[in-house]
Amino acid sequence: MNALAADFTLPPELEAHEPPEARGLARDEVRLLVSRGRTGEVSHHRFTDLPGLLRPGDLLVVNDSATLPAAVRLDRLAVHFSTEHEDGTWLVELRRRGAPESASEPYRGGAVGEWLPLPGGATLRLLERHTPRLWRAVLDRDVPTYLGRYGVPIRYSYVGRDWPLSHYQTVFGARPGSAEMPSAGRPFTTELVTRLVTHGIGIVPITLHTGVASPERDEPPYPERFEVPEATARQVAFTRASGRRVIAVGTTVVRALETAGLAEGGLRAARGWTSHLVTPSSGVRVVNGLITGLHEPRSSHLLMLSAITGEDLLSRSYGEALREGYLWHEFGDLHLILG
Numbered sequence: 001m002n003a004l005a006a007d008f009t010l011p012p013e014l015e016a017h018e019p020p021e022a023r024g025l026a027r028d029e030v031r032l033l034v035s036r037g038r039t040g041e042v043s044h045h046r047f048t049d050l051p052g053l054l055r056p057g058d059l060l061v062v063n064d065s066a067t068l069p070a071a072v073r074l075d076r077l078a079v080h081f082s083t084e085h086e087d088g089t090w091l092v093e094l095r096r097r098g099a100p101e102s103a104s105e106p107y108r109g110g111a112v113g114e115w116l117p118l119p120g121g122a123t124l125r126l127l128e129r130h131t132p133r134l135w136r137a138v139l140d141r142d143v144p145t146y147l148g149r150y151g152v153p154i155r156y157s158y159v160g161r162d163w164p165l166s167h168y169q170t171v172f173g174a175r176p177g178s179a180e181m182p183s184a185g186r187p188f189t190t191e192l193v194t195r196l197v198t199h200g201i202g203i204v205p206i207t208l209h210t211g212v213a214s215p216e217r218d219e220p221p222y223p224e225r226f227e228v229p230e231a232t233a234r235q236v237a238f239t240r241a242s243g244r245r246v247i248a249v250g251t252t253v254v255r256a257l258e259t260a261g262l263a264e265g266g267l268r269a270a271r272g273w274t275s276h277l278v279t280p281s282s283g284v285r286v287v288n289g290l291i292t293g294l295h296e297p298r299s300s301h302l303l304m305l306s307a308i309t310g311e312d313l314l315s316r317s318y319g320e321a322l323r324e325g326y327l328w329h330e331f332g333d334l335h336l337i338l339g
Helices: 003-007 047-053 143-150 190-198 230-241 251-260 301-309 311-323
Strands: 031-036 042-046 059-063 065-067 071-073 077-084 090-097 104-106 115-117 123-129 134-139 175-178 202-208 224-228 246-249 270-274 289-293 334-338
Touching: 031 047, 031 311, 042 047, 042 311, 047 190, 047 334, 059 230, 059 251, 071 143, 077 143, 077 224, 190 202, 202 230, 202 251, 224 251, 230 246, 246 251, 251 270, 251 289, 251 301, 289 301, 301 311, 301 334, 311 334
Parallel strands: 031 334, 059 202, 059 246, 065 175, 246 289
Antiparallel strands: 031 042, 071 077, 077 090, 090 104, 090 134, 115 123, 123 134, 202 224, 224 270, 289 334
């Protein structure tokens, strides 16, 4: 991958430290960088411009996973609940808490069989290391119910204070299960969705429950639970057969669609677990475009973006975003990539 796109330096002032509402903006008033693969053009907009940037007949595929309050704080540690497995165990990340409150770092301790006392009298037992960062563990009670009472949304050091869970939900979120917000859907509002539909743009859901990221590590995503419904698969197939564009809202959507994609560009209904990693060598079979945030240096997501838009255009787009002061992370600005 082009060196700039893969290994640029992100200045701290371009990290979004708070939701746009705290900066005096509506959700859909964040900035939107547009990269067009056919012409190589890079242009600058507001997210409210989206209906005019798409064509009637285009199909947006959104993630309807809702965000859990997945962080539980102890005195010196925080437990980030990531992914539920069929046997009732969860993948969790242990993080050492620091000062200020939002500062934390991965905790390298822990031992197989260790019991961790959690707030409310709950107990978490560490079963085995799943990756160098994640543990498979079991809580002695129902996790979603427990998180609803004792959990808070996961946040990292670039966000300086807690925000209510509602700030981490999207207008599409209907199926709780994500450890971190499917953030590409955050700028959509009911009013904007109405404008899109009125403009002749379709919207259909998939579900992919996101696990925990780690801002300190460059690592590929691990298996995540997903579902592509039959109705969505049919609508995607119809859109492609009609010569229209299928545009994913978020890298999670790309991952789900490309997992369920067929070699000839079709799509089947599917559910289960995906470990699929989209790269320039694997390419994309289903999607023609992507709405996504701006991703950190050396992130595996940049490989996916490069597969859709090409390395040169991605590098120029990120250079523009840096020069024009776009904001990164879940509360930041958006990027529309059209192949």
